[in-house]
Amino acid sequence: MTELRSILDEAVRRELISSEAGGRLLPFLIERGVAVAGATPAMAAEEQAWSDTETPRFVRGFHDVLITIGVIVALVGLWGLAPLYAVPPAIIVLSEILVRRQRLALPAVSLTIALFCWTFLLMSRVFTPWTSEIGAELTQFVAGFPILLGIYYARYRVPLSLALAIISTLALVLTLLLRLVQSLSGNPAFFVDHLAVLAAVSLVCALGLFATALYFDLGDRLRRTTRSDIAFWLHLGAAPALLYSTVSLLSLGEGGRIFDLANASARTPVVVATVAALMLIGLIIDRRAFVTSGLLSLGVAIFSVFRHGSATVDTYIFTTLIVVGAIVLIVGTGWMPLRRQVLRALPAAISQRLPPG
Template identity: 85%
Template sequence: MTDLRSILNEAARQGLISPEAGGRLLPFLIERGVAVAEARPAAAAEGKAWSDTETPRFVRGFHDVLITIGVIVAIIGLWGLASLYAVPAAIIVLSEILVRRQRLALPAVSLTIALFCWTSLLMSHFFPPWTPSSSFGPAVTHFVTGFPILLGAYYVGYRVPLSLALSIMSGLAVVLTLLLRFVQWRSGNPAFFVDHPAMLAAVGLVCALGLFAMALYFDLGDRLRRTTRSDIAFWLHLGAAPALLYSTVSLLSFGEGGNIFFVGNMSSRAPVVVATVAALMLIGLVIDRRAFVTSGLLSLGVAIFGVFRQGSATVDTYIYTTLIVVGAIVLIIGTGWMPLRRLVLRALPAAISGRLPPG
């Protein structure tokens, strides 16, 4: 019965049937003795479920792509011609048709991103966060607060995984601004974080770890990644990895300049960036999330670029050498992901590896 219910839930999630129809079909099929036959051993079924677990459920055909293009073009046109308050009405109408009724995944993602952009414009209109000041004032907190409220309401109405992930990330951003304001208030120095950039990186690292813990919460709750919890975790990991990278490198570099993408100081930061990216890659292998690898590639490329830049080679030489090195790393990790992960899982205690996706 459990397998039959799971199949009907999966069919509803993919838009083949409505959730209401799935609920009515279950007792109907059970009364008639319908059962799910075991076509192969459970271990083989588990392996099949895991073999491509990080495929985001965005697109089910070019129909989704075509609809998404139409959504993007229409909203941009409306944004340019109509008032600020006409855009959310269009988002709601399109969400009712494309998300609630037709359950199209990629248009749901585009509508969520449109709502995020509209919320950013709305909040910046009432609470401009960027003021010529070195302190963190209440305007920054007020600006960020609107995101978890509106995106959370959108998730309640339409159950789009990205909207919940963005709501969680923006909620942690609110916590970050409150922590920064509290530390600044306790110090009595409005320019505290300008004088102590390492403390700013430390507070950012705490919130980045909180975001990573939230992503793991959703991930570990769906070990075989058969439900939308896996989609939510995917988006959270996509945000947590660069947050961890930026805050860790800034902290280990003692806040030098506060920008890890600035090539001028990358020669001194390169070992820290490479070590941090390597650690993120190892974490990605353990939890079977390629997002950790992907998010660090840009920083890794900039770090390698900074190292080669200090030599006497020409511009073309160190640019192309950087591309070759990064490309080789991507190919090695991409083609060897499965055997590398098996090696890592064997080195872990059974109590930990048993809670992770199978390898």
């Protein structure tokens, strides 16, 4: 099965078939006993082990790492010496060589991030969205991201570029919703006076992002196609979006503000409960990336608890590190046993659609 999967992956890379067709074709061929000469039971065991792990496929060897270092150093040097408009041609040339021809995964990620950063700087120079009022310039600022990243994905098929295009599209929808509510209210400072509405609209968009990630994830439960890679990046964005919008909505009475952890001490129970819920969701869908995204906020919340005690600065800093580290180790080492317990508690109709435990 490993060899058969490799052949189908190669067909996808050469654009002979789509990634979705490859994902559907593999179980179809396996069910009918199709195999490649030389396949052994050991290979089947290896395939099963691979299916049970969350394996991002953007690092395939140190060759990719070496090339990526060269890409980053060259682009940083170009960024410092040349005008801003000289960077996109360099990104395109490198993408044609490293992504479209050589199919190098990690350089593709670095080039996608470079394009995202360039788009951010370009939009910041053209528009000035950093005001308290949610106006047209904020919408125009966000609109550039899905357009450029979508074009990049259409040409190079990098999963991260599609994930960023989806995330920025939902951000664009969020700004349009906020502008619509603001316009209907007739008050330019509506969201300053009604933070609960701002948090609720943000939570709706965060749930939309999470649902999109699940759409890609559940469409490839054995994680053999690029749908799984796209879901990986979407989950990285969905977890903090869900965390901060939920915490802001639940703690507005305690002075909470969206995407603001400066007053986290009053909101520590809310943050801890929300992170615990995200950890449970991550276990169910078998996404460690989903869990990892909430650990920073958990650390800030625990830090605030010790800070308001009688301990010294060094004590509560290192105590926070020990607590967060212990949680990571417990969840990390006991991931599969914990997940099996959770899957047993779920209805069969749900557990059969999830990655096997």
